[in-house]
Amino acid sequence: MAxxxxxxxxxxxxxxxxxxxxxxxxxxxxxVLRRGTVAPAGAAPPRRRLVVxxxxxxxxxxxxxxxxxxxxxxxxxxxxxxxxxxxGEKEVPLEPPVAxxxxxxxGFVRFLAxxxxxxxxxxxxxxxxxxxxxxxxxxxxxxxxEALEKDLEWFEQQGYTIPEPSDVAIAYASFLExxxxxxxxAFINHFYNLYFGHSAGGxxxxxxxxxxxxxxxxxEFYRWEGNNLSQLQQNVRDKLNQLASAWSQExxxxxxxxxxxxxxxxxxxxxxxxx
Numbered sequence: 001m002a003x004x005x006x007x008x009x010x011x012x013x014x015x016x017x018x019x020x021x022x023x024x025x026x027x028x029x030x031x032v033l034r035r036g037t038v039a040p041a042g043a044a045p046p047r048r049r050l051v052v053x054x055x056x057x058x059x060x061x062x063x064x065x066x067x068x069x070x071x072x073x074x075x076x077x078x079x080x081x082x083x084x085x086x087x088g089e090k091e092v093p094l095e096p097p098v099a100x101x102x103x104x105x106x107g108f109v110r111f112l113a114x115x116x117x118x119x120x121x122x123x124x125x126x127x128x129x130x131x132x133x134x135x136x137x138x139x140x141x142x143x144x145x146e147a148l149e150k151d152l153e154w155f156e157q158q159g160y161t162i163p164e165p166s167d168v169a170i171a172y173a174s175f176l177e178x179x180x181x182x183x184x185x186a187f188i189n190h191f192y193n194l195y196f197g198h199s200a201g202g203x204x205x206x207x208x209x210x211x212x213x214x215x216x217x218x219x220e221f222y223r224w225e226g227n228n229l230s231q232l233q234q235n236v237r238d239k240l241n242q243l244a245s246a247w248s249q250e251x252x253x254x255x256x257x258x259x260x261x262x263x264x265x266x267x268x269x270x271x272x273x274x275x
Contacts, residue, residue: 114169
């Protein structure tokens with residue numbers, strides 16, 4: 001049975017997977033709010049406050065300006081609780097501590113099948129490069145679809161039924177396709193959150209799930225070839241920083257604005273593990 005917290009509908013997940021048409025979305029540049037003006041009706045105050053707070057902290061101690069990836073991480077940490085990260089700042093977490101979860105192997109297989117679709121979609125978007133600079137993020141070594149394919153093949157060999165991707169995963173993949181074509185800066189936030197979130201906190205979550213379900217094999221989803229994950233991450237950070245250096249402040253703000261939605265989408269993929 002799913003934990004009680006998972007059965008309670010949450011409005012944020014609805015806005016994540018059933019977004020309003022992109023052309024209708026009102027975006028208020030964070031730079032406007034930095035000048036002290038009042039956000040107009042229809043703006044998203046909580047999300048905007050995250051960006052304004054990150055901008056205010058853009059100059060680190062010692063006067064050294066943060067890189068854009070460091071700004072992204074600062075916004076992300078404002079969505080984590082202390083239970084999730086020692087740098088977390090959110091008082092009320094979007095999901096409870098992993099220790100309170102009650103995962104099953106079947107639920108974990110559903111989670112892997114959903115993630116396979118999402119990561120395949122990410123890789124296809126980058127490979128297609130409808131926006132030319134997406135090509136910079138091909139073959140980073142962080143790609144996960146092949147690892148997920150191996151995991152699902154292994155579970156099938158153990159007698160588990162591999163499900164089709166859920167409606168949640170299908171909706172998210174479709175959303176990423178649309179976003180990547182119409183709002184590339186916002187798409188890059190999802191790219192960052194999916195890869196870096198998985199290779200950081202996601203690994204800890206994965207280890208805990210393996211322990212809780214008594215799996216006899218560490219999933220490939222949480223392993224990177226050559227054990228050089230930190231270098232792979234740094235290579236992508238460098239590319240992201242170089243890319244953002246050519247963006248206007250409004251484009252940077254649009255990327256940062258997407259962090260809350262990106263974070264909630266990832267949470268909803270994990271929640272479906274228990275449904």
